[in-house]
Amino acid sequence: MITKSLLALKHNLSTSENQIKFLGSSKLTMFSEKLEQQNLFPLTTxxxxxxxxxxxxxxxxxCKHCHVDAGPDRKEIMTRDTMQLCLDAIAKSGAHTVDLTGGAPEMNPDFRWFVEELSKLNKNIIVRCNLTIILANKKYNDLPEFFKAHKIEVVSSLPYFTASKTDSQRGDGVFEKSILALAMLNEVGYGLEGSELKLNLVYNPSGAFLPPDQMALEKEFKGKLKSLYNISFNKLYAITNLPVSRFLEYLVRSENYDNYMEKLVNAYNPIAAENVMCRNTLSVSWDGFIYDCDFNQMLEMRIDVENKFQHLSNFDLNTVNKRNIKTNQHCYGCTAGAGSSCSGNVA
Amino acid sequence: MKTYYNPEDLKKFGNISEFEPNLSKKFFDYYGEVFKDGALTAREKSLIALAVAHAVQCPYCIDAYTQDTMEKGCDEKQLMEAVHVAAAIKGGAALVHGVQMMNKYKELSM
Known part of the structure; x- marks a missing residue:
């Protein structure tokens, strides 16, 4: 079981610069060339x-596949001042959904304040909850009630309906705690038929292979989780692992990198490319910079318009919408097969 | 090290069309059709393929259908159960000939 981030280990691939250099070093067709072939380059919003x-x-x-390189040793955290900048930008943005992620977003000391303020903006609010946080400390035990009170849509990772596959990706004992947390969410009404409280699960492959058909897998997850643990949920999102941060390090260390990338390139789907999530999404980092998506954020590929990096302190919707989306070789992960986004398939 | 089987050759399967394009096209079209969802799901077909791969002891097919079943959402227990199905049939096929052996034994015995 790993316990430290790549950053704490001072790993070569802990820096975005080295990751980008590594991704660009193979002989694979450039992602931008693929986009050019279907007149999508540069990718616009x-x-x-x-x-x-x-x-x-x-x-x-x-988690072994974490593209954030998150963990207990990471101290980067959004301040209340930056949250206020987010609130101001969200009010002007016209976005219908606010998607809160991390790390474990609930560990931010101002998380609850932020959610309460967000609730006043009348947006659909998603929290990407890793489930085990609910049981990690007494102060988090009431999160299901808190989520319910603010009609939060809960999106949680569960790579499989068995302990072995879940724990091999997310750490020893995570499956058991995740099941307990799911039961607590069901208990307050999440994921139940007819309930307006949405509980969606995320499947990521526990290794160097692509995700299965989302609908078939959802059916199997629903059947198994119900019959084995009496757990209910709404949708299952099947998400492809992108070669970023810890998953990239795993691919390299296990000597799966070349085959995995070849598989992603061969599975390039032009329809998925047209529908990639970065075209309708903005992603803001803990320090207030704006990115096309969470993966570009981790690779520190800040959006720029007229050679100026975009920060929340000078947020202007028209300006950021004029941008060309930044792409690199990792983007093949979002265009393979049925495509992949933070909400699952896109094609 | 030089061996009879090279894992890289699996990726070159399509190259068999180089020597005989028409038959190879018919084969790959047929192959593609066989593995689509039908009365059996693509996932069930992939598990059958994995079992057969073991029965015919084809290393290329074992690599290909281990990955394919994983990409169809199967876990290690399901994969191993499929291999046991192949082993049971192969073992059973050997053992059922024991009846023939017994018949012959009895025929030759007083």
Missing amino acids: NKLEIFQVNLGKMCNQV
């Missing part, structure tokens, strides 16, 4: 729908 906020890299888990 559609109407902004989702405003994603990364509240910090601190997390109670150290």
Whole structure:
């Protein structure tokens, strides 16, 4: 089981600069060339729908595939001042959904204040909850009630309906705690048929392979979780692991990198490319910079318009919407097969 | 090290069309159709393929269908159960000939 971030280990691939250099060193067709072939380059924006906020890299888990390189040793965390800038930008953005992620976003000391303020803006609010945080400390035990009170949509990772596959990706004992947390969410009404409280699960492959058909897997997850643990949920999102941060390090260390990337390139789907999430999403980092998506954020590929990096302190919707979306070789992860986004398939 | 089987050759399967394009096209079209969702799901077909791969002891097929079943959402227990199905049939096929052996034994015995 890993317990430290790549950053704490001073790993070569802990810096975005080295990751980008590594991704660019293979002989694979450039992602931009693929886009050019279907007249999509440079990739431009559609109407902004989702405003994603990364509240910090601190997390109670150290998952092997984490593209954030999150963990207990990460101290980067969004301040209340930056949250206020988010609130101002969200009010002007026209986005219908605010997606809160991390790390474990609930570990940010101002998380509850932020959610309460967000609630006043009448947006659909998503919290990407890793489940185990609910049981990590007494002060988090009431999160299901807190989520319910603010009609939060809860999105949680569960890579499989068995302990072995879940724990091999997310850490020893995570499956058991996740099931307990799911039961607590069901208990207050989340994920139940007819309930307006949405509980969606996320499947990520526990290794160097692509995700299965989302609908078939959802059916299987629903059947198994119900029959084995009496757990209910709404949708399952099947998400492809992108070669960023810890998953990139895993691919390199396990000598799966070349085959995995080849698989992603061969599975390039032009329809998925047209519908990639970065076209209708903005992603904000803990320190208030604006990115096309959470993956570009972790690779520190800040959006720029007229050679100026965009920060929340001077947020202007028209300006950021004029941008060309930044792409690199990791983007093949979002265009493979049925495509992949923070809400699952896109094609 | 030089071996009879090279894992890299699996990726070159399509190259068999180089020597005989028409038959190879018919084969790959047929192959593609066989593995689509039908009365059996693509996932069930992939598990059957994995079992057969073990029965015919094809290393290329074992690599290919281990990955394919994983990409169809199967876990290690399901994969191993499929291999046991192959082993049971192969073992059973050997053992059922024991009846023939017994018949012959009895025929030759007083």
